[in-house]
Amino acid sequence: MSQPTLISAQGLSVHYALRGGLIGPKPYVGAVENVDIEIASGSFFGLVGESGSGKTTLGRAMLRAAPISRGDVHFDDGEVSYSLKNLGKQDLKDYRKRAQLIFQDPYAALSPRMTVRDIIAEPLEVMGLTSSRAETDERVREIAAKCRLNVEHLRRFPHAFSGGQRQRISIARALVSGPKFIVADESVAALDVSIQADVLNLLKAIQEDMGLTFLFISHDLSVVAHVCDHVAVMYLGRIVETAPTRTLFSNPRHPYTSALLSAIPSLDPDDRGKVQKLEGEIPSPTNPPPGCKFQTRCPHAIDVCRIQEPSLEPAGTEHHVACHRWQELRDQTN
Amino acid sequence: MSRLIDVENLTLQFDTDEGRITAVDNVSFSLEAGEVMGLVGESGSGKSVTAKSLMKLNPRNAVYGPDTRITLHLEDGPVDVMSLQNDTEMKIVRGGSISLIFQEPMASFAPAISIGDQMVEQLMIHTDFTKAQSKELSIEMLDRVGISDPSTRFGQYAFELSGGMRQRAMIAMALSTKPKLLIADEPTTALDVTIQAQVIDLMKDLVTEFGMGIIFITHDLGVIAQTADKVAVMYLGKLVEQGEVRDVIRRPAHPYTRGLLAALPTLDDIDAPLTPIPGDIPSPLERPSGCVYHTRCQEVIGPRCSAEAPQFLQVDTNHAAACHIHDASEGAA
Numbered sequence: 001m002s003q004p005t006l007i008s009a010q011g012l013s014v015h016y017a018l019r020g021g022l023i024g025p026k027p028y029v030g031a032v033e034n035v036d037i038e039i040a041s042g043s044f045f046g047l048v049g050e051s052g053s054g055k056t057t058l059g060r061a062m063l064r065a066a067p068i069s070r071g072d073v074h075f076d077d078g079e080v081s082y083s084l085k086n087l088g089k090q091d092l093k094d095y096r097k098r099a100q101l102i103f104q105d106p107y108a109a110l111s112p113r114m115t116v117r118d119i120i121a122e123p124l125e126v127m128g129l130t131s132s133r134a135e136t137d138e139r140v141r142e143i144a145a146k147c148r149l150n151v152e153h154l155r156r157f158p159h160a161f162s163g164g165q166r167q168r169i170s171i172a173r174a175l176v177s178g179p180k181f182i183v184a185d186e187s188v189a190a191l192d193v194s195i196q197a198d199v200l201n202l203l204k205a206i207q208e209d210m211g212l213t214f215l216f217i218s219h220d221l222s223v224v225a226h227v228c229d230h231v232a233v234m235y236l237g238r239i240v241e242t243a244p245t246r247t248l249f250s251n252p253r254h255p256y257t258s259a260l261l262s263a264i265p266s267l268d269p270d271d272r273g274k275v276q277k278l279e280g281e282i283p284s285p286t287n288p289p290p291g292c293k294f295q296t297r298c299p300h301a302i303d304v305c306r307i308q309e310p311s312l313e314p315a316g317t318e319h320h321v322a323c324h325r326w327q328e329l330r331d332q333t334n
Numbered sequence: 335m336s337r338l339i340d341v342e343n344l345t346l347q348f349d350t351d352e353g354r355i356t357a358v359d360n361v362s363f364s365l366e367a368g369e370v371m372g373l374v375g376e377s378g379s380g381k382s383v384t385a386k387s388l389m390k391l392n393p394r395n396a397v398y399g400p401d402t403r404i405t406l407h408l409e410d411g412p413v414d415v416m417s418l419q420n421d422t423e424m425k426i427v428r429g430g431s432i433s434l435i436f437q438e439p440m441a442s443f444a445p446a447i448s449i450g451d452q453m454v455e456q457l458m459i460h461t462d463f464t465k466a467q468s469k470e471l472s473i474e475m476l477d478r479v480g481i482s483d484p485s486t487r488f489g490q491y492a493f494e495l496s497g498g499m500r501q502r503a504m505i506a507m508a509l510s511t512k513p514k515l516l517i518a519d520e521p522t523t524a525l526d527v528t529i530q531a532q533v534i535d536l537m538k539d540l541v542t543e544f545g546m547g548i549i550f551i552t553h554d555l556g557v558i559a560q561t562a563d564k565v566a567v568m569y570l571g572k573l574v575e576q577g578e579v580r581d582v583i584r585r586p587a588h589p590y591t592r593g594l595l596a597a598l599p600t601l602d603d604i605d606a607p608l609t610p611i612p613g614d615i616p617s618p619l620e621r622p623s624g625c626v627y628h629t630r631c632q633e634v635i636g637p638r639c640s641a642e643a644p645q646f647l648q649v650d651t652n653h654a655a656a657c658h659i660h661d662a663s664e665g666a667a
């Protein structure tokens with residue numbers, strides 16, 4: 001079962017400097033703080049948490065697209081082994097080929113004058129991965145077919161396409177350089193439910209077919225439950241719990257994970273009023289509370305939570321949780 | 335309960351550069367005071383256009399069908415919304431008896447005017463309150479929707495608030511005129527689930543307290559299950575199913591509703607495969623003939639589906655659907 005680790009972070013922090021602060025330490029936003037994470041090769045790894053918890057920043061840091069302030073990220077696909085913090089220019093170029101991001105809507109980020117073919121081919125051309133136009137076209141056609149895009153459509157402009165088709169264009173563009181690691185950031189968030197299922201099934205099929213490793217970022221826990229094999233929960237820049245999907249959803253140990261699960265509106269009208277409501281909002285990362293970052297909203301917070309920050313500790317097979325009281329709370333529910 | 339609004343044969347088309355498109359096609363429903371109706375459907379199904387029609391808020395290129403009738407039942411008697419002509423006449427429905435809240439509250443707050451000033455201005459247009467009374471009531475409403483330190487918030491601007499707080503402020507503003515009908519157009523779609531749960535809770539408390547009717551628009555069936563008394567499902571401008579929330583969710587009568595429910599990932603069985611509805615939502619310029627859903631329907635019963643639009647038929651008490659499957663003449667099928 002145990003696959004080698006493809007990518008991992010050790011004590012990873014991403015800080016963004018803020019203006020001001022002439023006296024004393026420079027103020028900053030701790031978008032990601034001291035994160036340890038290990039993603040096994042071939043995994044479909046989910047990352048969840050409320051907006052502002054640092055999911056996008058963590059994903060970008062693992063692509064070397066956000067600054068690494070502390071700690072490091074290691075990537076090893078059996079062919080190359082990189083430490084992302086100190087990556088030379090040549091290696092960075094090579095890494096771009098191996099690690100890619102699926103945009104939420106490529107059309108929003110790209111020129112409306114580009115055809116679908118141009119959008120998919122661009123990474124190949126920018127990275128100089130093909131030596132002739134014929135080779136590029138061949139590669140684009142191949143990947144378009146994998147993403148169930150109609151080859152006839154390659155000559156068209158994406159504005160004519162529906163949300164689902166655009167998302168498939170976006171996936172094809174991310175895959176064309178032959179990457180091993182893919183970050184999908186809210187890839188289905190903007191899609192209608194009837195279309196969303198199709199894109200999720202496509203992502204899973206491609207992952208199995210091409211042996212890819214995914215970091216799947218989503219604010220939708222139900223989607224994550226269905227497609228991911230492993231999940232990490234983030235809160236205010238920290239990972240507060242990580243476990244195999246089944247374990248996380250059946251035995252959540254962190255009060256924040258439980259609150260997130262409980263907030264999902266049930267399809268059963270008779271469940272009304274059963275939600276254990278989480279009060280308040282996620283604090284600003286410019287001014288995080290002392291101790292456990294969740295203490296301002298946690299219904300179980302006690303004195304120690306307001307002073308000392310809990311660290312991730314083992315709570316079962318491949319299960320880690322950062323809470324002072326997880327054992328106590330578990331024993332209460334059992 | 336007493337009848338609050340009747341919508342009969344609402345049809346609305348838009349003149350566009352590419353031709354005339356049908357956004358809402360012969361939609362009828364009614365709502366009682368104190369009742370919450372969920373209006374559900376995917377993007378482009380005509381939910382927002384329907385909501386705006388109730389206040390005649392659609393842009394100039396909108397053409398209402400000749401049989402469209404919208405009747406608002408107020409204490410002083412029924413109001414025929416379609417016959418309201420100028421701004422003075424419209425005042426009765428816009429921000430007075432009917433309030434609208436949107437997905438993106440930024441859109442309804444002017445950026446350069448403080449939240450409090452906007453609330454006061456609105457109250458002074460629609461009520462007989464003095465400025466001082468309006469301010470007092472506004473602060474009270476901000477407090478009521480769970481905004482801490484409401485006197486300070488009163489002087490702040492929308493951009494200074496978090497998404498959740500902005501949505502609360504918007505609800506406070508919408509409710510301060512004590513509307514009889516509140517239309518909430520995807521009020522929680524842009525929010526995190528945790529904040530969504532807070533806002534839904536707040537809205538439920540307010541319905542109980544104020545006894546108003548609510549039309550809750552969303553594409554999320556879970557949100558509907560947790561908030562609505564009854565549901566109307568729309569697809570491409572057509573009302574395809576309507577009924578009490580338990581009936582529609584537990585015994586969906588229309589293939590589209592069944593498809594939506596099957597496509598939805600739920601936590602009850604995380605190993606269940608996700609079943610998409612095949613194909614894409616057609617463009618309004620290529621409206622399918624016959625039953626509008628036939629290009630994606632997995633239960634097509636024959637050539638009749640693409641030839642003839644199904645009638646909206648009763649399938650059970652207070653439960654109706656527009657599908658040939660329920661047509662008695664098709665009974666043997």
Ligand SMILES: Nc1ncnc2c1ncn2[C@@H]1O[C@H](COP(=O)(O)OP(=O)(O)O)[C@@H](O)[C@H]1O
Binds near residue numbers: 029030049057
């Ligand atoms: N380039 C940046 N400069 C300053 N702050 C940033 C930047 N990018 C993200 N942040 C802040 O970092 C925090 C985490 O953001 P993000 O990673 O986007 O979270 P998520 O994806 O979970 O919503 C937020 O408070 C955000 O405002």
Ligand SMILES: Nc1ncnc2c1ncn2[C@@H]1O[C@H](COP(=O)(O)OP(=O)(O)O)[C@@H](O)[C@H]1O
Binds near residue numbers: 350
């Ligand atoms: N001002 C307008 N001009 C032309 N078409 C419009 C206008 N407003 C809405 N529509 C069209 O009407 C249909 C219904 O839109 P809408 O009510 O916004 O859908 P929903 O809210 O269900 O997503 C869509 O096809 C949309 O493109």
Ligand code: SF4
Binds near residue numbers: 255299324
């Ligand atoms: S450490 Fe304390 S405040 Fe933090 S989650 Fe655990 S119980 Fe709650």
Ligand code: SF4
Binds near residue numbers: 588633639640657
């Ligand atoms: S009328 Fe025919 S196409 Fe339309 S929903 Fe019913 S079975 Fe499907």
Ligand SMILES: [Mg+2]
Binds near residue numbers: 056057
């Ligand atoms: Mg993000």
Ligand SMILES: [Mg+2]
Binds near residue numbers: 382
């Ligand atoms: Mg809408």
